[in-house]
Amino acid sequence: MTGAAISIEHVTKRFPLKGQSAGVMALEDISIAVEQSEFVALLGPSGCGKSTLLRLVASLERPTEGTVSIGGEAPGSLAARHALGVAFQDHALLPWLNVHDNIALPFSLANKPVDREAVGGLIDLVGLNGFETARPGQLSGGMRQRVSIARSLVLSPEVLLLDEPFGALDAVTRRQMNIELQRIWSRQRITTVLVTHSVDEALFLADRVLVLSARPGRIIREVATPFDRPRDPAVMRSATFHDLVDDLTDALHPTDATAHAGR
Amino acid sequence: MPGASSRLIAIACGTAGLAGFFALWQVIGHYQLAGLSWPPLTAVLQYLFDPDRHALFLRAIDATLRSTIAGYLIGALTGIGLASIAYTLPMLQRGSDRFAAVVNSIPSIALGPIFLILISREATPAGVASIHVFFIVYVSMNSGLASTSQAHEDLFSALGSSRLKRFLRLNFPSAVPAIASGLRLSWPAALIGAIIGEWFGAPRGIGILIINSMQNFQINLLWSAVLLAAMASLFFFGMLTLVERAAYRRFR
Numbered sequence: 384m385t386g387a388a389i390s391i392e393h394v395t396k397r398f399p400l401k402g403q404s405a406g407v408m409a410l411e412d413i414s415i416a417v418e419q420s421e422f423v424a425l426l427g428p429s430g431c432g433k434s435t436l437l438r439l440v441a442s443l444e445r446p447t448e449g450t451v452s453i454g455g456e457a458p459g460s461l462a463a464r465h466a467l468g469v470a471f472q473d474h475a476l477l478p479w480l481n482v483h484d485n486i487a488l489p490f491s492l493a494n495k496p497v498d499r500e501a502v503g504g505l506i507d508l509v510g511l512n513g514f515e516t517a518r519p520g521q522l523s524g525g526m527r528q529r530v531s532i533a534r535s536l537v538l539s540p541e542v543l544l545l546d547e548p549f550g551a552l553d554a555v556t557r558r559q560m561n562i563e564l565q566r567i568w569s570r571q572r573i574t575t576v577l578v579t580h581s582v583d584e585a586l587f588l589a590d591r592v593l594v595l596s597a598r599p600g601r602i603i604r605e606v607a608t609p610f611d612r613p614r615d616p617a618v619m620r621s622a623t624f625h626d627l628v629d630d631l632t633d634a635l636h637p638t639d640a641t642a643h644a645g646r
Numbered sequence: 647m648p649g650a651s652s653r654l655i656a657i658a659c660g661t662a663g664l665a666g667f668f669a670l671w672q673v674i675g676h677y678q679l680a681g682l683s684w685p686p687l688t689a690v691l692q693y694l695f696d697p698d699r700h701a702l703f704l705r706a707i708d709a710t711l712r713s714t715i716a717g718y719l720i721g722a723l724t725g726i727g728l729a730s731i732a733y734t735l736p737m738l739q740r741g742s743d744r745f746a747a748v749v750n751s752i753p754s755i756a757l758g759p760i761f762l763i764l765i766s767r768e769a770t771p772a773g774v775a776s777i778h779v780f781f782i783v784y785v786s787m788n789s790g791l792a793s794t795s796q797a798h799e800d801l802f803s804a805l806g807s808s809r810l811k812r813f814l815r816l817n818f819p820s821a822v823p824a825i826a827s828g829l830r831l832s833w834p835a836a837l838i839g840a841i842i843g844e845w846f847g848a849p850r851g852i853g854i855l856i857i858n859s860m861q862n863f864q865i866n867l868l869w870s871a872v873l874l875a876a877m878a879s880l881f882f883f884g885m886l887t888l889v890e891r892a893a894y895r896r897f898r
């Protein structure tokens with residue numbers, strides 16, 4: 384069991400914006416406690432502050448108000464210890480490195496020798512065998528995302544932050560990647576926050592799913608998933624799963640629900 | 647391949663343009679439209695490739711190229727070095743930008759005497775060349791370093807990279823295409839610098855041929871020296887264009 388608990392307390396994040404004296408309120412008084420070895424998924428409309436939340440945990444932004452801490456430390460010290468794994472919306476692969484070297488980059492930045500076995504295993508896991516020496520420019524968008532996921536896992540981090548890591552994948556590959564991620568996650572139990580637009584993905588992968596409101600983001604719904612681990616893809620066909628999907632979809636699209644009620 | 651045919655058209659246009667330029671030169675010279683000081687191209691080529699003058703021209707171009715290459719290397723290394731130091735130690739950035747701007751604002755014709763006093767007559771051409779190269783490479787590397795993508799910067803922060811590692815593994819590689827462009831553009835500037843530098847008493851070189859032939863009204867010699875300098879400039883410029891292309895392919 385690895386991982387560290389993440390605590391987000393009364394966090395407000397305002398971005399300065401020209402022409403608006405108050406700036407953009409991305410997050411307002413949000414509190415989330417992610418337990419050690421817990422997998423939390425965030426759902427919410429575009430622009431509600433999901434990426435901002437992850438960036439606060441990664442110490443790439445500072446909260447305007449409130450505090451973020453990881454295992455009692457400031458978020459920056461986790462990064463400094465090379466104990467953070469990230470795969471952000473923008474895959475951010477280095478164009479001059481091949482697939483293998485991109486995945487191995489965290490070792491170099493952590494001043495550790497490259498564990499070739501770990502890199503090879505992850506290349507296998509994300510289905511990029513034979514592409515070790517390809518450059519990012521020679522890969523499809525979905526393949527690049529998979530490289531970035533492999534890179535986020537290579538150091539076996541204490542905290543994993545995933546921002547729509549499967550957004551560019553087709554439905555079939557996405558399902559496969561979900562199953563693979565679920566499998567390795569069940570083995571390693573890294574404290575994870577996943578941002579996604581897919582309700583199914585959130586329910587299948589997470590222990591707890593949080594739904595954020597439109598900007599400024601606030602938590603409007605919280606669902607604990609009742610499925611055992613390791614999870615069989617068959618749970619996605621269970622009645623409980625379908626009920627939870629409906630429940631979360633309603634929370635995500637309140638206007639749809641009202642429209643239905645009105646008719 | 648659609649790229650191949652457009653490339654062919656570009657080459658054809660370039661060749662036609664060059665041929666037109668040479669034809670015009672020949673016609674103006676032949677009919678003395680611009681007076682006696684404009685010889686026809688054929689006369690210049692005949693003069694330039696006359697076996698009796700091979701030794702003269704070879705000695706001159708050899709000396710000029712040596713100075714140019716020496717100045718080019720010194721200027722490029724200084725530019726890259728100073729830009730690297732200024733980038734990794736931000737408190738130096740402002741000062742080094744000012745320094746580079748001041749150095750660049752001195753006309754090269756005024757730099758010559760300074761080098762003459764500071765170093766030797768022989769080293770002055772390389773000195774002037776190095777100043778030209780230094781500024782171009784310094785500025786292009788700075789803009790290359792600044793072009794590092796924010797997403798990559800964020801990744802390195804999240805992975806807890808040290809400043810030095812960030813520079814070596816991210817900022818510098820990001821700047822390589824811009825540095826290659828700077829290296830290409832600074833070659834002609836280096837050659838001009840070396841020729842100007844030779845005017846301050848270098849023992850031999852294209853600059854010396856130019857200034858002597860001008861004073862003695864040796865029209866064919868003057869044009870031959872200029873043509874030779876232009877050929878040397880274009881040849882290396884072409885080579886450096888290939889290097890630049892490779893850098894863009896590799897690092898973008």
Ligand SMILES: Nc1ncnc2c1ncn2[C@@H]1O[C@H](COP(=O)(O)OP(=O)(O)OP(=O)(O)O)[C@@H](O)[C@H]1O
Pocket residue numbers: 398399400407408409427428429430431432433434435436472598
């Ligand atoms: N650096 C910034 N400067 C100014 N405003 C910003 C900045 N980053 C984010 N914002 C604003 O904060 C809000 C939340 O952005 P964020 O990227 O967190 O949304 P998101 O929930 O991740 O959306 P999506 O699902 O489209 O990725 C947006 O309104 C955005 O305009």
Ligand SMILES: [Mg+2]
Pocket residue numbers: 433434435472546
């Ligand atoms: Mg986002």
